[in-house]
Amino acid sequence: MRILWILASIAALIAAARVLLAQTPPPYRNPKLAVQQRVDDLLRRMTLREKAEMLAGGGWMESQANQRLGIPAIKMADGPMGVRNWLGSSAITNAAAVTPVTATAFPAGIAIAASWDPEMADREGRAIAQEVKALGRDMILGPTVNINRLPLWGRNFEGYGEDPQLAARMGVAYIRGVQGEGVIPSVKHFAANNQEFERHRIDETIGERALNEIYFPAFRAAVQEAGVWAVMSAYNKVNGVWCAENPYLLSDTLKKRWGFQGFVISDWGSTYSTAATVNAGMDLEMPGGEPMRIWLSKPATQKDGNGAGWLEADKVLAAVAAGAVKQEAVDDAVRRLLRVMFTAGLFDRPHTAGGEVDTPEQRAVARAAATEGIVLLKNADGALPLDATRIHSLAVIGPNAAVARTGGGGSSLVRPKYAVTPLAGIEERAAPHVKVQYALGVAMEGTDAGDAAARQAARDEAVALARQSDAAVVVVGYAAALESEGFDRKSMDLPAGQDDLIQAVAAANPHTTVVVVAGAPVTMTGWIDRVPAALCAWYGGQEAGHAIGDILFGAANPSGKLPVTFPKEWKDSPAYGHYPGENLHVEYAEGIYVGYRGFDQRNIEPLFPFGHGLSYTRFEYSDLAITPARVAAGKPVTVTMKLRNAGSRPGAEVVQLYVHQVHSSEDRPPKELKAFRRVTLAAGESQTVRFTLAADAMSFYSTARKNWVAEPGQFEVLAGASSRDIRLKAAFELGH
Ligand code: BGC
Numbered sequence: 001m002r003i004l005w006i007l008a009s010i011a012a013l014i015a016a017a018r019v020l021l022a023q024t025p026p027p028y029r030n031p032k033l034a035v036q037q038r039v040d041d042l043l044r045r046m047t048l049r050e051k052a053e054m055l056a057g058g059g060w061m062e063s064q065a066n067q068r069l070g071i072p073a074i075k076m077a078d079g080p081m082g083v084r085n086w087l088g089s090s091a092i093t094n095a096a097a098v099t100p101v102t103a104t105a106f107p108a109g110i111a112i113a114a115s116w117d118p119e120m121a122d123r124e125g126r127a128i129a130q131e132v133k134a135l136g137r138d139m140i141l142g143p144t145v146n147i148n149r150l151p152l153w154g155r156n157f158e159g160y161g162e163d164p165q166l167a168a169r170m171g172v173a174y175i176r177g178v179q180g181e182g183v184i185p186s187v188k189h190f191a192a193n194n195q196e197f198e199r200h201r202i203d204e205t206i207g208e209r210a211l212n213e214i215y216f217p218a219f220r221a222a223v224q225e226a227g228v229w230a231v232m233s234a235y236n237k238v239n240g241v242w243c244a245e246n247p248y249l250l251s252d253t254l255k256k257r258w259g260f261q262g263f264v265i266s267d268w269g270s271t272y273s274t275a276a277t278v279n280a281g282m283d284l285e286m287p288g289g290e291p292m293r294i295w296l297s298k299p300a301t302q303k304d305g306n307g308a309g310w311l312e313a314d315k316v317l318a319a320v321a322a323g324a325v326k327q328e329a330v331d332d333a334v335r336r337l338l339r340v341m342f343t344a345g346l347f348d349r350p351h352t353a354g355g356e357v358d359t360p361e362q363r364a365v366a367r368a369a370a371t372e373g374i375v376l377l378k379n380a381d382g383a384l385p386l387d388a389t390r391i392h393s394l395a396v397i398g399p400n401a402a403v404a405r406t407g408g409g410g411s412s413l414v415r416p417k418y419a420v421t422p423l424a425g426i427e428e429r430a431a432p433h434v435k436v437q438y439a440l441g442v443a444m445e446g447t448d449a450g451d452a453a454a455r456q457a458a459r460d461e462a463v464a465l466a467r468q469s470d471a472a473v474v475v476v477g478y479a480a481a482l483e484s485e486g487f488d489r490k491s492m493d494l495p496a497g498q499d500d501l502i503q504a505v506a507a508a509n510p511h512t513t514v515v516v517v518a519g520a521p522v523t524m525t526g527w528i529d530r531v532p533a534a535l536c537a538w539y540g541g542q543e544a545g546h547a548i549g550d551i552l553f554g555a556a557n558p559s560g561k562l563p564v565t566f567p568k569e570w571k572d573s574p575a576y577g578h579y580p581g582e583n584l585h586v587e588y589a590e591g592i593y594v595g596y597r598g599f600d601q602r603n604i605e606p607l608f609p610f611g612h613g614l615s616y617t618r619f620e621y622s623d624l625a626i627t628p629a630r631v632a633a634g635k636p637v638t639v640t641m642k643l644r645n646a647g648s649r650p651g652a653e654v655v656q657l658y659v660h661q662v663h664s665s666e667d668r669p670p671k672e673l674k675a676f677r678r679v680t681l682a683a684g685e686s687q688t689v690r691f692t693l694a695a696d697a698m699s700f701y702s703t704a705r706k707n708w709v710a711e712p713g714q715f716e717v718l719a720g721a722s723s724r725d726i727r728l729k730a731a732f733e734l735g736h
Contacts, residue, residue: 026041026042026045027041028041028042028045028342028347029070029347031347031348035339035342035343036339038338038342038347039335039338039339039342042069042071042338043331043334043335043338045069046066046069046334048317048320048327048330049313049317050066050068050069051330051331051333051334052313052316052317052320052330053066053313054066054071054284054333054334054337055278055282055283055284055285055311055313055316055330055333055334056284056285056288056289056309056311056312056313056316057284057285057286057287057288057289057292058073058288058289059073059287059288059289059290059291059292060086060087060088060089060287060289060291060292060295061075061076061077061078061086061087061287062074062075062076063076063284063286063288063337064288064289070347071338071341071347072341072346072347072350074138074139074184074337074341074346075136075137075138075139075351076137076138076139076140076141076186076286077101077132077135077137077139077140077141078090078140078141078142078411078412079128079140079141079142079143079412080109080128080140080141080142080143080144080158080174080412081105081106081107081108081109081128081142081158081407081412081414081541082103082104082105082106082128082131082414082416082541083101083103083128083131083132083135083137083140083357083414084101084103084411084412084413084414084415085098085099085100085101085415086101086137087099087101088291089268089295090410090411090413090485094409094410094413100415101135101415102357102358102415102416102417103131103135103357103358103414103415103416104127104128104131104357104358104362104363104365104366104414104416104541104542105366105406105407105414105415105416105419105541105542106124106127106128106365106366106369106414106541107124107366107369107370107373107538107539107540107541107544108157108158108407108408108412108519108538108539108540108541109142109143109144109157109158109159109160109170110148110156110157110158110159110160110161110373110519110520110538110539110563110564111157111369111370111373111374111537111538111539111540111541111560112124112160112170112174112369112373113159113160113161113166113167113170113373113563114161114372114373114374114375114536114538114560114561114562114563114613115369115372115373115559115560115678116166116560116561116563116654116676116678117372117678118169118170118172118173119173120173120365120368120369120372121143121169121170121171121173121174121177122173122174122176122177122180123177123365123368123369124174124177124365124366124369125143125173125174125175125176125177125178125180125185126177126178126180126181127177127361127362127365127366128140128142128177128178129177129178129179129180129181129182129183129185130181130355130359130362131357131358131362132178132181132183132351133181133182133183133351133355134353134354134355134356134357135353135355135357136351136352136353136354136355137183137351138183138184138344138346138351139183139184139185139186139230140178140183140184140185140186141186141188141232141411142158142174142185142186142187142188142412143160143170143171143174143175143185143187143188144158144159144160144188144189144412145159145160145167145168145170145171145187145188145218145219145222146158146159146188146189146191146192146193146194146215146234147159147161147162147163147164147167147192147194147214147215147218147594147595148161148162148194148520148563148564148595149162149194149195149575149579149588149594149595150194150195150573150575150576150579151489151492151520151521151564151567151570151573152195152488152489152490152491152492152520152570152579153194153195153196153488153489153520154196154408154409154410154483154484154485154486154487154488154489155193155196155408155410155484155485155519156483156519156520156564157407157408157483157518157519157520157538157539158408158412158485158519160218160563161562161563161564161595161610162563162564162565162594162595162596162610163563163595163596163610163673164213164214164215164216164217164218165217165672165673165674165675165676166563166673166676167217167218168217168218168220168221168222168225169221169676171187171218171221171222171226172221172222172225172226175187175222175226175228176226179226179227179228179229179344182344182345182349183344184229184230184340184344185228185229185230186230186231186232186265187218187219187222187228187230187231187232188231188232188234188267189232189233189234189235189243189267190219190231190232190233190234190243190249190250190254190264191211191215191216191219191234191238191243191249192204192206192211192215192234192236192238192588193234193235193236193243193267194215195236195488195579195580195586196484196485196486196487196488197487197488197579197580197581198305198580198581198584199235199236199486200235200236200269200270200304200305200306200307201236201237201305201584202236202237202580202581202584202585202586203236203237203238203239203240203584203585203586204236204237204238204239204581204585204586204587204588205239205240205585205586205587205588206238206239206588207588207591207592207703208701208703208706209591209592209700209701209702209703210588210591210592210594211238212701212708213592213700213701214592214594216253219231219254220258223254223258223259223260223262224258224259227261227262228260228262229262229263229340229343229344230262230263230264230265230340231254231260231262231263231264231265232264232265232266232267233246233249233250233264233265233266233267233270233282234267234270235267235270242270242271242272243267243270244266244267244270244271244272244277244280244282244285245271245272245273245276245277245279245280245282246280247279247280247281249280250264250280250281250282251279251280251281254281255281261336261339262336262339262340263283263284263333263336263337263340264281264282264283264284264336265283265284265286266282266284266285266286267286268286268287268306268308268411269287269292269295269296269301269304269306269307269308270306270307271285271307271308271309271310271311272307272310273310274310274311274315274316274318274319274324274325275319275324275325277310277311278311278316278319278325278329278330278333279324279325279329282311282333283332283333283336283337284311284333284337285308285309285310285311287308288308288309288312292308292309293309295308296308296309316330358416358417363542363543366541366542366543367543367546367547369540369541370537370540370541370543370544370546370547371546371547371550371551371556372559372560372652373537373538373540373547373560374535374536374537374538374540374547374548374551374558374560375535375536375558375560375561375562375612375613376533376534376535376551376558376560376613376614376615376616377528377534377535377536377566377608377612377613377614378528378531378532378533378534378614379532379533379614379616380532380533381532383511383513383532383533384513384533384535384551384552384554384616385551385552385553385554385616386430386434386471386513386552386553386554387554388429388430388433388434388553389433390470391434391470391471391511392433392434392435392470393434393435393436393437393468393469393470393471394426394430394434394435394436394437394469394470394471394472394473395437395438395439395462395465395466395468395469395471395472395473395505395509396422396423396426396436396437396438396439396472396473396475397438397439397440397441397462397465397466397472397473397474397475397501397505398440398441398442398462398474398475398476398498398501398515399440399441399442399443399444399475399476399477399479399495399498400422400444400475400476400477400479400515400517401421401422401423401438401440401473401474401475402421402422402423402438402440403421403444403479404419404420404421404422404542404544404545405477405478405479405480405517405539405544406419406539406540406541406542406544407480407539407541408478408480408483408484408485408519408539409480409481409482409483409484409485409486410480410484410485410486411485412485413480414541416541416542417542418542419541419542419544419545420542420543420544420545420546421545422473422475422515422517422537422544422545422548422549423436423438423475423545424545424549425544425545425546425547425548425549425550426473426545426548426549426552426553427549428546428549429549429550429552429553429555430549430553437465437469439458439461439462439465440458440461440462441458441459441461441462441463441474441501441505442455442458442459442462442496442497442498442500442501443455443458443497444479444481444482444495445482445495445496445497446479446481446482446495449497455497459497459500459501459504462501462504462505463504463505463507463508464508466505466508466509466512467508467509469509470511471509471511471512471513472505472508472509472511472512472513473512473513473514473515473552474501474502474505474512474513474514474515475515475517475548476494476498476501476502476514476515476516476517477494477498477515477516477517477518477522478494478495478517478518478519478522479495482495483518483519483520488580489520491523491570492520492521492522492523492567492569492570493522493523494522494523499523499526499527502514502526502527502530502531503526503527503530506527506530506531507530510532511532512531512532512533513531513532513533513534513535513552514527514531514533514534514535515534515535515537515548515552516534516535516536516537517537517538517539517540517544518536518538518539519538519539520564521564521565521566521567521607523568523569523570524566524607525568525569525607528607535548535551535552535558536560536562554616554649557615557616557617557649557650557651557652558613558614558615558616559613559615559651559652559653559654559678560613561611561612561613561654561656561722562608562609562610562611562612562613562722563610564595564610565595565596565599565606565608565609565610565723566606566607566608566609566612567599567604567606567607568605568606568607572599572604572606573598574590574593574594574595574597574598574599574602575588575590575594577589578590592669593669595610596609596610596611596671596723597669597670597671597672600669600670600671600723601669601670606724609722609723609724609725610673610722610723611654611656611673611720611721611722611723611724611725612721612722612723612724612725613654613722615647615651615652615653616647616649616651617645617646617647617648617649617650617651617683618645618646618647619643619644619645619646619647619651619653619681619721620643620644620646621641621642621643621655621719621721621727621728622641622642622644622728623640623641623642623688624639624640624641624717624719624728624729624730625639625640625641625730626638626639626717626730626731626732627640628732629732629733630732630733630735631732631733631734631735632735633695633710633712633734633735633736634695634710635695636692636693636694636695637692637693637732638690638691638692638693639657639675639690639691639692639693639717639719639730640688640689640690640691641655641688641689641719641728642686642687642688642689643655643679643681643686643687643688643689644681644684644685644686644687645681645682645683645684645685645686646684647683648683649683650680650681650682650683651680651681652678652679652680652681653678653679653681653721654676654677654678654679654721655676655677655679655689655719655720655721656673656675656676656719656720656721656722656723657673657674657675657676657691657693657717657718657719658671658672658673658674658717658718658719658720658723658726659671659672659674659693659697659698659715659716659717659718660672660715660716660718661698661700661711661713661714661715661716662713662714662715662716662731663713663714664700664711664713665711666700666702668700671718671723671726673723674693674697675691675692675693675697677689677691693717695710696708696710698710698715698734710734711734712733712734712735712736713733713734714731714732714733714734715731715732715733715734716729716730716731717729717730717731717732
């Protein structure tokens, strides 16, 4: 009897323990445990099939969830200039028919880069991440840090310009802003997505030195300085191998050499194999599931050269069974995905839709960023700012005046709740003293301009308006339909009729300012000498109109600097002749001489140099000093100089520090940007600006040694207001 009683008690105890155990959440659910512990625990509980399932997307914009273990899907949204609709491809969601997702349209990457203000990129990243969360998403597909190799690339507006140092600083700041909010960024597109022409098929031959010195640094900084959580591979091939299955890029460089701990995500429809892709280091193939299958079955998708569906579980498991993929490779991919998901808090603090988007704070960031990014290209005889107490009438003319061109086309285009046109922003600032009148002048290329008589009438109206006004502003440039992901610009020229319009307006009114709204350089040789003032406003997001109005009327002092060289003509570009390639092959024959490096080396005068940008005030540079004058190998030098605002308005100057090695065993560019600082000074104020140049500022990538090398010898430090406006020089000696 007693024995029976004991047995019953033991059974009851075991049952109770079981219940308790079932109720105690497994360690991976415990937010107090270290991420690595949670990852290991969860990984141990997963079957091989469950792991394999994580390697392919679950839908158009999300990874696969696992119900049994409660693994959430990573819910993504396109960027990088704000949160974009995630319901389907950009071709679908940019069409008005789809339920819109409206969010703040921030300035394009090129505009942010033109601010040379990493703090602004951080603020933008933070604001965007807040909107990602408010809309119930977890990941933003940006920033784009591909180098603007040529003025014709359709996606120049997304990137941070032609210089690796500038792109690195902006990218790192954006990523920190996003990750600081617990949102996953995805720095893209690794590597060398520098043209849209045949982007799925083009094979780029790029030397190792150019990769390391020009095309990699922004990605490397994202990994090593910002500890980025995700990297998106590119569509193109680099040196014969598609980026999504490129072991040199993904496993050797990103993961082994740089120590990347996050996950690699494929660009949408860029995979062409199972084993090679997994083995190269791809962790998550996108898109997936039914939306991918429907999309892939469309003739246009295949015609474009997309590939997808290769990392679906059945295929991965078959590859494992056949010994073509090791289980460890699958484990590694899942470990990386889980690590990021735990770090970002996806298990503990799921994002639910319903938060506030487009708040006054976010709008303020968009406006400040748009303002800081505007570059005053030319300002003869103080033509700007416009003085609202002296002019009484202003003609605002052009195809980009009364339309807000918030961004370029493709997957980054955000649909804002509202957008301020340049005309509206100008009117706001002009009121109540200045009478503003508008005329289209010429329709945007590709839109209906009517017959020849209608076109002539539109132009005559604009010219007459300019003639009778005290001053004229012509707002020209591109539009999302002409400058976009998916195709390159057909030329560097302004779209049809715009050059002629500017010339006619300038002839009618000598006080004409040209405002260019575009994502990349445009040819200006036909008119730049005929107008006293010109601005480049890029695609400035939903607040661009306010920013343009503020700058034109002097409520804000321009401080942007060009993140790309503006060539006089396309044929001056270092990439000219090495684009778009032949037979699906392009040779990056200019090597490291991209952008100003190439203009300097070949001694070609650009229209406006890299780093150029004027102000309504004047800055004086003095007292450049380097300590120590002789530095030991591997040690940094400190550079100081004095900057004074010698004008009568407050303003910001971007001091640029270029380095030049006087004698080197290998060719080096005449100058390379190694540091910069945006300094805001009151009228008459001075400041000592201090920089540290670490050993890597002196080194180049040696293909022979497969490493960075700093050779002993003399180095010059050039402090400038642009790459062609060097104000001060000093030298130091690097010892053995
Ligand atoms: C673009 C990516 C984008 C993805 C998802 C691709 O076509 O290249 O930048 O994030 O689509 O929309």
